[in-house]
Amino acid sequence: MRHSLLEVWLGLPQSSLEASVDTTRLLDQLESLDHWGYYSSGPTASEPAAWACVALALHGRHMAAERIARWLISIQQPNGAVGITANQRTPTWPTSLTILAWIAIASRDTPESRAKYQESIRRAIRWGLAMRGRVIPKSPNLGHDTTIVGWPWAAETHSWLEPTCFYVFSLRAAGLKTHPRVQEGIRLIVDRLLPGGGCNYGNTQVLGQTLLPHIQPTGLAMMALADASIRDGRVEASLQYLSHTIQKDLASSRAIPTASLCFGLLGLTAHRRRPPAADKWLQAACEQVQRQSPSTYKLALLALAAKENELLSELYQF
Amino acid sequence: MSAHSQQGDRLREETNRSKGLSRRAILTAGGVSAVGLTGLGLARQAWLPTAETFIAKGQRYDRPLVQTIREGLRCCNVQPTWFRGKRVLLKPNLVEPTRLCPHMTTHPAIILAAAEVFRGWGASVGVGEAPAHVRDTEMALIESGVGEALREGDLSFADLNYEQVASRRNRGCRSTLKEIYFPQSVLEADIVVSLPKMKTHHWVGMTCSMKNFYGVLPGIKYGWPKNVLHHHGIPQTVVDIMATLQPTLAIVDGIDCMEGDGPIMGSLKHMGLIVVGRNLPAVDATVARIMGLEQSRVSYLNLAADWLGPIDERRITQRGERWQAVASPFEILDVEHLRGLRAGPLLS
Numbered sequence: 001m002r003h004s005l006l007e008v009w010l011g012l013p014q015s016s017l018e019a020s021v022d023t024t025r026l027l028d029q030l031e032s033l034d035h036w037g038y039y040s041s042g043p044t045a046s047e048p049a050a051w052a053c054v055a056l057a058l059h060g061r062h063m064a065a066e067r068i069a070r071w072l073i074s075i076q077q078p079n080g081a082v083g084i085t086a087n088q089r090t091p092t093w094p095t096s097l098t099i100l101a102w103i104a105i106a107s108r109d110t111p112e113s114r115a116k117y118q119e120s121i122r123r124a125i126r127w128g129l130a131m132r133g134r135v136i137p138k139s140p141n142l143g144h145d146t147t148i149v150g151w152p153w154a155a156e157t158h159s160w161l162e163p164t165c166f167y168v169f170s171l172r173a174a175g176l177k178t179h180p181r182v183q184e185g186i187r188l189i190v191d192r193l194l195p196g197g198g199c200n201y202g203n204t205q206v207l208g209q210t211l212l213p214h215i216q217p218t219g220l221a222m223m224a225l226a227d228a229s230i231r232d233g234r235v236e237a238s239l240q241y242l243s244h245t246i247q248k249d250l251a252s253s254r255a256i257p258t259a260s261l262c263f264g265l266l267g268l269t270a271h272r273r274r275p276p277a278a279d280k281w282l283q284a285a286c287e288q289v290q291r292q293s294p295s296t297y298k299l300a301l302l303a304l305a306a307k308e309n310e311l312l313s314e315l316y317q318f
Numbered sequence: 319m320s321a322h323s324q325q326g327d328r329l330r331e332e333t334n335r336s337k338g339l340s341r342r343a344i345l346t347a348g349g350v351s352a353v354g355l356t357g358l359g360l361a362r363q364a365w366l367p368t369a370e371t372f373i374a375k376g377q378r379y380d381r382p383l384v385q386t387i388r389e390g391l392r393c394c395n396v397q398p399t400w401f402r403g404k405r406v407l408l409k410p411n412l413v414e415p416t417r418l419c420p421h422m423t424t425h426p427a428i429i430l431a432a433a434e435v436f437r438g439w440g441a442s443v444g445v446g447e448a449p450a451h452v453r454d455t456e457m458a459l460i461e462s463g464v465g466e467a468l469r470e471g472d473l474s475f476a477d478l479n480y481e482q483v484a485s486r487r488n489r490g491c492r493s494t495l496k497e498i499y500f501p502q503s504v505l506e507a508d509i510v511v512s513l514p515k516m517k518t519h520h521w522v523g524m525t526c527s528m529k530n531f532y533g534v535l536p537g538i539k540y541g542w543p544k545n546v547l548h549h550h551g552i553p554q555t556v557v558d559i560m561a562t563l564q565p566t567l568a569i570v571d572g573i574d575c576m577e578g579d580g581p582i583m584g585s586l587k588h589m590g591l592i593v594v595g596r597n598l599p600a601v602d603a604t605v606a607r608i609m610g611l612e613q614s615r616v617s618y619l620n621l622a623a624d625w626l627g628p629i630d631e632r633r634i635t636q637r638g639e640r641w642q643a644v645a646s647p648f649e650i651l652d653v654e655h656l657r658g659l660r661a662g663p664l665l666s
Binding site: 037038039042043045084085088091093134141152153154156157158160162200201202206207209211212214215216217253254255257258259260 | 414416418451452453454456457459460465466477480481482483520537538539540541542543545546548549579582583651653
């Protein structure tokens with residue numbers, strides 16, 4: 001039996017690459033939910049709501065996206081911030097993602113309707129630009145540059161990789177790529193790449209020991225650095241880490257960690273490195289998620305990862 | 319008052335007895351202050367808390383651990399009748415799991431065995447964790463092997479990072495945090511059982527049952543890592559959480575442990591131990607001694623001492639094995655802030 005190069009590379013029969021994601025079913029399910037949580041049993045929360053809004057808007061489910069966008073506006077505080085849930089006004093790290101959600105829906109709206117989001121976007125951006133991670137003096141105990149300002153998870157704490165990625169990505173989508181805060185955010189993300197590629201949750205080395213890479217933060221970092229003209233070998237090493245690990249560990253796992261798979265694929269897609277078997281893995285993850293209680297968060301990420309175009313370029317239509 | 323809440327109160331009273339004595343002791347001591355300093359000192363000594371801890375050696379993950387845990391709890395005066403109809407939340411340590419390093423996280427066999435013990439005593443048992451570093455909890459469950467064990471044991475899992483939260487007044491007040499936010503599953507549990515891994519910790523020396531409770535606080539509120547707590551002081555916030563979260567028990571996975579650059583990057587050290595107790599400072603102090611650390615130099619144990627529980631060996635009744643018989647010094651990083659932790663001549 002002859003095998004194509006693709007089959008050999010992936011270790012899969014070619015027929016298995018032809019699976020496609022049943023996005024209609026996925027989006028129908030996402031659209032039907034009126035509770036936007038990480039889990040069906042948890043509270044509606046800003047992050048899953050924002051990702052769901054982005055996914056529905058980019059897939060053309062305008063009315064469903066608008067419903068969520070309006071809810072996010074309803075919980076925006078006068079200072080522009082959006083808390084983690086309707087009841088918990090702090091911390092405000094999801095503000096970045098609500099910017100993304102409003103941009104996604106406004107970019108698909110008529111110019112007249114678009115205006116209703118512009119004020120919310122403006123106030124959220126103002127809040128985001130004022131939010132700064134706390135710097136600490138450089139220490140030989142820590143491998144990263146502790147003086148670079150990014151974004152924290154909670155006020156008055158250090159800058160961390162993932163909230164910085166959220167803001168860099170959102171502010172770039174808002175057309176602020178050259179803003180000094182965005183540029184410094186990009187610098188922070190590059191600084192936090194591990195020497196051999198990939199990202200830990202934020203630290204690189206502690207007390208001389210290099211930490212372990214993980215798929216989700218690496219995928220987010222790659223999303224945020226897409227088309228940022230970074231000439232650093234660790235970016236390529238990070239992409240290779242994502243390709244290798246997703247294929248080797250996630251795809252062969254009996255249970256697929258949905259968020260990691262989706263962020264990993266979003267990161268690769270952002271650099272035009274989407275694996276040929278991406279849809280097959282996503283469909284397997286969809287089936288797994290659909291067997292569980294519905295999770296807005298997971299369904300939204302799956303719908304986003306199912307898009308073959310780079311996310312940021314779609315949002316630039318705004 | 320329902321029978322359910324009466325039992326809950328009894329559980330709290332029993333668990334608080336060893337913790338609460340020191341507070342009463344202080345009031346009592348205040349009352350007798352006229353007697354003089356000597357009298358005060360004696361009175362205080364008499365009223366200081368005591369506790370039991372149980373150590374079992376020669377334990378393995380592939381051997382029945384249920385009997386060990388059950389006997390350990392009974393030896394520490396834990397009564398099976400307390401648990402009938404109660405909600406028990408098991409809190410393993412899944413800080414940043416990777417299949418490359420299974421000795422970083424609580425072994426699934428410990429979780430299953432603990433669940434069987436409490437179920438056998440009539441409790442409904444769930445497992446909950448808020449991994450401190452990884453946002454994808456599903457990934458943490460897969461990498462640690464705990465997800466598969468939960469399915470095997472038909473155990474529910476609460477992702478404490480993303481649940482509904484509510485605040486409680488900070489009863490410890492060692493940090494400046496006015497209140498502490500807990501997830502719903504923690505607040506609804508009648509008892510939270512710490513199932514830590516016995517490990518070194520590169521900032522505070524060791525992590526065991528008390529530090530493991532960092533993982534009951536929600537990342538959605540405190541971040542990944544829970545940097546809000548770091549900024550308010552690790553030792554201070556460890557004891558604040560401990561003081562606010564009651565009642566609790568500890569069952570320590572001391573079989574395959576971590577030494578050196580713990581709690582993530584350290585090396586495997588096989589000890590074959592299970593350590594059990596109702597008073598967490600007493601359990602952790604015992605574990606510190608086994609690891610060759612001077613318990614009073616572990617900052618959060620020092621803060622908790624004689625208030626949340628005893629750490630002085632003379633006030634901890636050892637059940638099962640003597641700690642001296644199983645002690646084996648753990649390697650700790652040769653860094654300035656850890657150098658003072660090593661106990662003097664370890665074993666005479």
